[in-house]
Amino acid sequence: MATTLTDRLSHLVKTMRGQARITETNVQDMLREVRMALLEADVALPVVRDFIARVKEKALGQEVVGSLNPGQVLVSVVHKELAATMGEGISDINLAAQPPAIILMAGLQGAGKTTTTAKLAKHLIEKRKKKVLTVSADVYRPAAIEQLKTVTKQAGAEWFPSEPNQKPKDIALAALDWARRHYFDVLLVDTAGRLAIDEALMAEIRELHATLNPVETLFVVDAMQGQDAINTAKAFKEALPLTGIVLTKLDGDSRGGAALSVRQITGAPIKFAGVSEKIDGLEVFDAERHAGRVLGMGDIVALVEEVTKGVDMAAATKMAEKLKSGGGFDLNDFLSQISQMKKMGGLSSLMDKLPAQMAAKAGQGDMDKAEKDMRRMEGILSAMTAKERRQPALLLEGKSKASRKRRIAAGAGVQIQDVNRMLTQFEQMRDMMKKMQGGGLMKMMKKMGG
Ligand code: GDP
Secondary structure (H helix, E strand, O other): OOOOHHHHHHHHHHHOOOOOEOOHHHHHHHHHHHHHHHHHOOOOHHHHHHHHHHHHHHHOOOEOOOOOOHHHHHHHHHHHHHHHHHOOOOOOOOOOOOOOEEEEEEOOOOOOHHHHHHHHHHHHHHHHOOOEEEEEOOOOOHHHHHHHHHHHHHHOOEEEOOOOOOOHHHHHHHHHHHHHHOOOOEEEEEOOOOOOOOHHHHHHHHHHHHHHOOOEEEEEEEHHHHHHHHHHHHHHHHHOOOOEEEEEOOOOOOOOOHHHHHHHHHOOOEEEEEOOOOOOOEEEOOHHHHHHHHOOOOOHHHHHHHHHHOHHHHHHHHHHHHHHOOOOOOHHHHHHHHHHHHHOOHHHHHHHOOOHHHHHHHOHHHHHHHHHHHHHHHHHHHOOOHHHHHOOHHHHOOOOHHHHHHHHHHHHOOOHHHHHHHHHHHHHHHHHHHHHOOOHHHHHHHHHHO
16 A cells, blocks of 8 residues: 555654644645645645645644644644545435436446446435336447346346437436336436547437436546546536536545545535445445545554454464463563554544444543553653563563663653553553453454444
8 A cells, every 4th residue: 555644744743843833834845745645546636736725724823732743733634624525424315306306327438337326226225215217328338228227136126128229318208207107216317428528428418417307416437537537527517417426446446536536626525435346335425434545544444354354363363372372462562552553543543433422432532642642652662672572571570670661761751650551551451462362452353343
């Protein structure tokens, strides 16, 4: 994965230690890094420019409080602004129309329109208990009509037949008539896409729109399209009054910067995200979480997966084995547990991603403090010698423990009590690990994930 914004900013932060405010002079370098991070995430250049200007305005004069540094304050301003730009709250499909509510699907060929039509049908059937009819007005590719038929069946919806020799407008009207007479709640109209924008295509979809007067006109766009998304979005916005966006293929390795570009250009809310080729691979779009992805901060879901089956799983298994074979949990293990927590973006960002009621229970104040403690502990651990970390007994019961602790406290710039507190926490974690037979973090994450 590419460098995260937090990584990018951290080296700058060193030179700014002790600065209490974000100012015109110290913000420039940081904004350059933000700009790079957004470009890396494939946000279109003009969108990046606007965005940076807004962030700068919001960040200037922000006080840097507590244990935070200017870089962290800026990351939080950027994260908030990203989430606000990409959407406010969650917006589901609007069905407030005389039934059948008509939903028109627009977008380039290959964007995922047909797949999304079926996914949406399934969503509306299962989550909104609607009776759904689909129809394809793509008369250029006979295979497209067949494809819609297949996926509609998988979705458990009904499909209205159409033929390549019909006019799209006639197909739409026939389907609408059928839907009315058979009391469908929703009619989903899949349309033709081209590989690139062309005027004939736009004229056709404009005509379909005028004929059907849909309650939703959804622009389906491939998240992997990156920089190009901006031109496509512009063309569709000019042709149609878009009411929403579906961002597909977010399961790919794109950082999803297209979300920002498309949202900014069209002004329409991003309603759904496509996250797999399968019929159930549709999620209601969550701007907060997506902002984290654009910034390269990951998200809790990806994190839980990574920890439970990825690299960290290997580390956790190794630790479990070590503990079982009587190897003992030492301060190096403690340090690695702390860094794993930090890798997750710190406790408070972890909390941000948890359901609101859970986060409220934990309390933001507690989280800030826990995070500060975590950083302090890391400092103390790095001030120890390798031998001390391997043999905590030197600090817990060794003859020279007092002088060792004094040296460590001075090295880390903390009080002896802080060193003692950290050692107590270490002992508690060691006991907990013993009880759990190791793999503590792994188990914790599993609990959170399920
Ligand atoms: P259309 O030409 O716009 O109708 O696009 P299709 O629905 O035919 O989709 C084009 C390709 O993208 C197909 O191979 C789909 O399976 C795939 N696809 C669509 N949505 C997603 C998604 O969210 N994730 C992934 N991985 N593939 C998708």
